[in-house]
Amino acid sequence: xxxxxxLAGGQARxxxxxxxxxxVVEGRPILxxxxxxxxxxxxxxMIVGGQAARSGPSTSLRAGRARLVADRVPGSGPLAGLHxxxxxxxxxxxxVIACDMPYVSAPFLRHLLELTRVADAVVPRTEHGYHxxxxxxxRACLPAAAARLADARLTMAGLFEDVQVRAVTIEEIDAFxxxxxxxxxxxxxxxxxxxxxxxxHQP
Numbered sequence: 001x002x003x004x005x006x007l008a009g010g011q012a013r014x015x016x017x018x019x020x021x022x023x024v025v026e027g028r029p030i031l032x033x034x035x036x037x038x039x040x041x042x043x044x045x046m047i048v049g050g051q052a053a054r055s056g057p058s059t060s061l062r063a064g065r066a067r068l069v070a071d072r073v074p075g076s077g078p079l080a081g082l083h084x085x086x087x088x089x090x091x092x093x094x095x096v097i098a099c100d101m102p103y104v105s106a107p108f109l110r111h112l113l114e115l116t117r118v119a120d121a122v123v124p125r126t127e128h129g130y131h132x133x134x135x136x137x138x139r140a141c142l143p144a145a146a147a148r149l150a151d152a153r154l155t156m157a158g159l160f161e162d163v164q165v166r167a168v169t170i171e172e173i174d175a176f177x178x179x180x181x182x183x184x185x186x187x188x189x190x191x192x193x194x195x196x197x198x199x200x201h202q203p
Contacts (some may be wrong), residue, residue: 001092002113003083005042005069006034007078007133008099020186021099025195030102030186035065038097040106041113044090047099048081049074073149078133078156083145086137092116098133100186102195108176112136113170119166121159124183126170131183132156140164 008021019033025135031047038045045066069088073080078098085094093116095109113136115122120140133156144162148154173179186192 001044001090002042003046003085003089003091003094004038004042004109005046005048005081005089005094005096006031006038006099007048007081007085007096019107020155023100023102023186023192025102030100033102034097034099034104037104037106037109037163038095039065041095041110042091044148046085046088048085076149076152077154079145079149079154079159082137082156082159083142083149086139086142086145089139093136093138095136098185101184102186103177103181103184104134105176105182107181108135108173111172111176115166115168120163122166122168123160124173124179125167126173126179126183130157130167130192131158132159133185 003168008019021034022029024030025033035045046069047066048069049071069084070085071080072087074084082096085096093113095113096103097109112122112124112134116136116138119138121135123135141159141163141181142145144159148159148162173182176182184191184195186195
């Protein structure tokens with residue numbers, strides 16, 4: 001069995017504190033788009049921390065399609081979100097994505113999950129480096145994540161020094177679609193506006 005976690009723990013300072021998971025892309029909120037994709041892979045979908053948890057139940061939560069999980073170590077960034085997800089997950093491997101990625105696809109995420117048979121963490125790597133917030137992790141990553149949180153060593157890339165990593169290349173990613181689109185996220189209003197080039201319509 002697999003699990004899935006949407007990390008919603010960021011404060012979105014570059015986006016004026018706005019809940020990025022609620023941004024509308026191609027007529028639907030990002031969170032709804034993500035849950036639709038993830039639900040084809042697993043029934044165990046978590047929304048970990050952050051604004052989505054604080055703002056009350058969304059349609060998906062009311063429909064029982066996802067459950068809320070709180071960070072065990074608040075204020076410690078994505079590593080704390082991964083840590084909480086691995087503690088709460090019901091599956092042997094967990095796909096972890098950021099809440100501001102509108103174009104993640106189930107076939108690509110399934111590929112990452114299937115590769116956990118040969119590694120503790122399966123992480124896309126492009127010209128921009130690792131993409132740890134669209135990656136698959138096994139429970140073997142939990143002790144390393146806990147140790148790093150205890151020492152306040154909070155970078156996700158640092159975790160990869162302590163676990164067995166399978167990097168997924170650009171060529172592999174592009175077999176499922178343009179890697180720029182699949183891994184696109186929305187950190188700023190400018191990036192949200194730039195999605196027009198990817199989605200072919202005004203946001």
